[in-house]
Amino acid sequence: MSRLIEKAREEITKTDEEIVQLLRRRMNLVLEIGRLKNEHGLPIRDDIRERKVLDHIRDIADEPLQKDELVSLFRRIIEMCRNAQMRTRASS
Secondary structure (H helix, E strand, O other): OHHHHHHHHHHHHHHHHHHHHHHHHHHHHHHHHHHHHHHOOOOOOOHHHHHHHHHHHHHHOOOOOOHHHHHHHHHHHHHHHHHHHHHHHHHO
């Protein structure tokens, strides 16, 4: 039994690493968008786009994921990305 648990935990670790890589990819894209927004004098925050992202997450979430919990997680991811855009803008 403990070997099965250990094997599952190893898979979780690999999955966590993949999630971090995907978040890094997302952040790089967000920073590029932030750079373009800055060049064109656009605000960092785009409420319509954020709502579309969250609606999309809500639409694609299914078991065993809970829609509300996943949307909450993505709200935090969006906030983290927005903060990175603000830091980048402030330092330029």
